[in-house]
Amino acid sequence: MAHRQDQLRRPSIHDVASRAGVSAATVSKVMAGVTTVKRENAQRVFDAVEQLGYRVDPLASDMRRARRRIIGAIMPEFESEFFGQMLTQLESLAEQRGYTLVAASSRESEARETEILARMHDWRVAGVVLAPVRNEHGPAAAFMKANGMTGVLIDRVLSDDAFDTVSADSASASAEVARELLGKGHRHVLVVGLGEQAATVRARLDGFRAAALRLAPDARIDVVLAETDVEPLRARLRDYFAKGERPTAVYSLFLKGTLVALSEFRRRGWHCPDDISLVGFDDAEWMQATWPAIAAVVQPVRQIAGHAMDVLFARIEGKQGPPTARLEPCRVLMRESVGAPGSGPHSGGRQ
Missing domain, CATH: 3.40.50.2300 (Response regulator)
Structure with missing residues (x-):
């Protein structure tokens, strides 16, 4: 039974250090990407990680950093193609930077929006992408400002005196x-x-x-x-x-x-x-x-998401300066549903 419990136990950084014949500090440096570790020692660490199936504990790692490698995203709803595509783009861009995106829907409720932000603040997320229910002057943006949260506002916004904004023109x-x-x-x-x-x-x-x-x-x-x-x-x-x-x-x-x-x-x-x-x-x-x-x-979903993440990560990395307001151009596609005014209702149509 003890042997089975040992097999089920998640391997620790000390297990990796023991298998590789190095210190736990060396393992930590290798996993963090520090390049000063000797090549042969780094290779032993990588081999031990693979053999043991070791995974970094993001909670423990992020607690040491005070902020987790998590980006929060709050959208008014998930049903529309626009917000679905937006989340797909944001998730991909966050992962490219080594972050995880956690998304929630405010369900068009400002009270719920603020409640979700409070949870994300408790989770110590690195930053938030917020598409507010109403506009940039709602309670959610006020909560972010009052609690010193790093964020960017998108979609239903024009400009703000506290946060960068990105929206369609x-x-x-x-x-x-x-x-x-x-x-x-x-x-x-x-x-x-x-x-x-x-x-x-x-x-x-x-x-x-x-x-x-x-x-x-x-x-x-x-x-x-x-x-x-x-x-x-x-x-x-x-x-x-x-x-x-x-x-x-x-x-x-x-x-x-x-x-x-x-x-x-x-x-x-x-x-x-x-x-x-x-x-x-x-x-x-x-x-x-x-x-x-x-x-x-x-x-322009891709452009809005891309610029939003660029300015958000710039703020996360310490960029100072007044907030910026960006409007991305749209495309207008005039399809077959538009024509010159007709002479009257279609046969069988009702007034």
């Missing part, structure tokens, strides 16, 4: 959408979306409206927004159309809003682009596979 992308729609003759456009208080929603809406009214001062821009829930948005959109409103195009500020709008079109028997045109902010595979393919604003 939503305003410029939305202005391009406005130019495309008005260039095709649209003068009555409905803008729909979620997250009334999010900085990016404001930027997308303001960018679209300003560009549209510059091009056509007589253009009518209607707006239907809800906070974070799809069902209130669905109800408001249904009420809007029930009043007899007939915009010739819809611009959705979020992926979920695109789905809600498309569902309402189908319910009413409307077809894109014959009866109404549709553009969505954020792209997804289903938008390319459906017919007609849905026009979309494609966010």
Whole structure:
């Protein structure tokens, strides 16, 4: 029984030192990548590590450093392709630097967001990538600042006086959408979306409206927004159309809003682009596979993640200076869901 327990016991640094015939301090140096250890001694350590199946205890190692080699990431939700792709990129970039990424979803709750940050603070994570529920002025950013946490804010942010920020250039992308729609003759456009208080929603809406009214001062821009829930948005959109409103195009500020709008079109028997045109902010595979393919604003996930991790690790390594604000350009793909305004509803369509 004692022999079996010994076999099951995780090998320690002292076991490696004994097998290699060196001190525990030498093993520690070799595992940390210190190059001053004699080559033959380092090789004996590597051989012993392989024979024993030794693994570094990250908790013990990081406790000595005061911070663990862990990066925290908090996203509003994990369901969208955007945040899923973002986490994939962040994880890969963290691992390239020898760190582990631990991710959590705030589920669009600022209270939960702050609670998760408190846990990450207790875990002594090296840094945090935060996509806030609302904007850079929420309680989560305030908690990070009050507790001296190292972090970078992404997505629903524009700039901050305490943390570096990285986001898509939503305003410029939305202005391009406005130019495309008005260039095709649209003068009555409905803008729909979620997250009334999010900085990016404001930027997308303001960018679209300003560009549209510059091009056509007589253009009518209607707006239907809800906070974070799809069902209130669905109800408001249904009420809007029930009043007899007939915009010739819809611009959705979020992926979920695109789905809600498309569902309402189908319910009413409307077809894109014959009866109404549709553009969505954020792209997804289903938008390319459906017919007609849905026009979309494609966010630069790889660039946002890359710059966010660059500035985060620079801060972790001690870089000083005022926080930076970075806006990454988007791509606008005008697919088959957009056309010139039609002459009326599709046959069989309902008003």
